[in-house]
Amino acid sequence: MVLRWFIGAILFFQSSTLYTQFSGYTSFGYGYHNNPLYNYQKIGDQLKQTYTELNFTKDYESSQLGLKYISGLMLFNRFEARNYYEHRFLGSYKIKFSTNAGEVENPEKLAESIPEQKEDNELEETEQDDESSMNEEDTDLSEIESSETFDDEIMIVEDSTSDFLDLGILASARHDKQVYKEFDNFGVDLLSSYRSIIFEDIYIRLYNSLGYRNYNNLMELSNITEQLLLQTGNNNNEKIHYGINLSIGYKFYTKTVYDTSRFEPTRTFVEKKPGVGKPGAKLKIFSDKKILTQPQATGTLQIATGLFLGKDWNNTGIETSVLYRYNPKSSIRYLAQYANTSILTDDIYNDHFSYRGIEAKLRFKQILPFNINMLFDIAYQQKRFEAPALNLIGEKISTNRKDIRSTAEIYLSKYIDIIDGLGIDLYLSGIILRNQSNDNYNDFSLCTTSAGFGIGL
16 A cells, blocks of 8 residues: 555656656565574575665755655565565655745755665665664654664765755555564654754754554563664765764553563462372472563663764775763663564564663775775674563573674675666675674674665666
8 A cells, every 4th residue: 555655656756857866676585594583593584585675766946755665574484484574654844944034055965865776785684774873864754763773774866055854654564474463563653854064064964753553462662762863973975974963762562561371570470299109309380471572561761972083095995983871760671582673674583772882883894906995894882771681491591681682784785787777786795794692582693694685766
């Protein structure tokens, strides 16, 4: 239904005499992942996945309308029951306020966005991407894909002395097979962003996201989030760009009661007495209910601040960032010890509201011979959860779960132009990840390789 509406809107707007533009990108990837469920079991599988993105923009004299549809399909081989599909639709409207009287610019230059071609490794686990730092290029609504990860999208905007206001609405949904129906969800987010030049080469940006997420088969996790970001830095046309971020957010759970027949906050058991005349230790029969941490928690308040710095040369670029998350009020709620991989959204039971700690990232960009693009990322995170660490049978072994995550990722791509406006993107990627945790289920490592191709229009 969403796709049909999207195509209908495109046909309608194409009848206008003003400038319009349609673009699309689709990719198919295949690879091997030695731990696709991201847990202690470390059972490998072969994965196939698709990514599709459709964009429509319509420029007016001092504004721009944007429509975007994104979908992702994950297909497992061994874990076929884990196959799932996610998609989202974004409508945005950008308004330009000229700071010079009589200034007129080509509408095609109004904050043109370059869609990011998603790598398959990013699609497999955007949980690690939601920790990336926000920079001057990150908060245009045409690239926002999740209210919880508005800091992880990279796009290019044209710098100018003008002020910009962006308004948007994002609708998204995920569909799983019946055995993992708890992952099914849909959400709506209202997005807004205002950017202004306050000095000759210094900008300031305010970004706000108000969202509602509904879990159809797990209403205990349905929530409302409100996030406000203040960002300042120098214009991105400088060889060295830098800035600072300050954000505050609140996650509120809409339900404070839970189904005691399905969930329990801590693992329970009953003792089975030995038979008559058979002395010995009593047997513990553990409950088979799912563990829902702090099911009556009301919500979490989080404050985050960070710095980013980058430098570009002719064929080389380096970006680095440091971010610290602090939770003055923390009442997290998530489904523990449950296979939790996701594509387009970060881990839906373990988002950035769930923990506090420091994060650091380093990205190295290089154009190699034969116009091969290389991205090499290193990331480090310390996560302290205001929830207990558990052993594999669900018993509490520590008051707080603590994770240390280290990641190294490489991505190589080669774009081949077929005809004017149509090309093929070939790519190869690899990831090594180690998540050290005092929670036994979440203490794991993984490595993955994948290759594929995409077609862009």
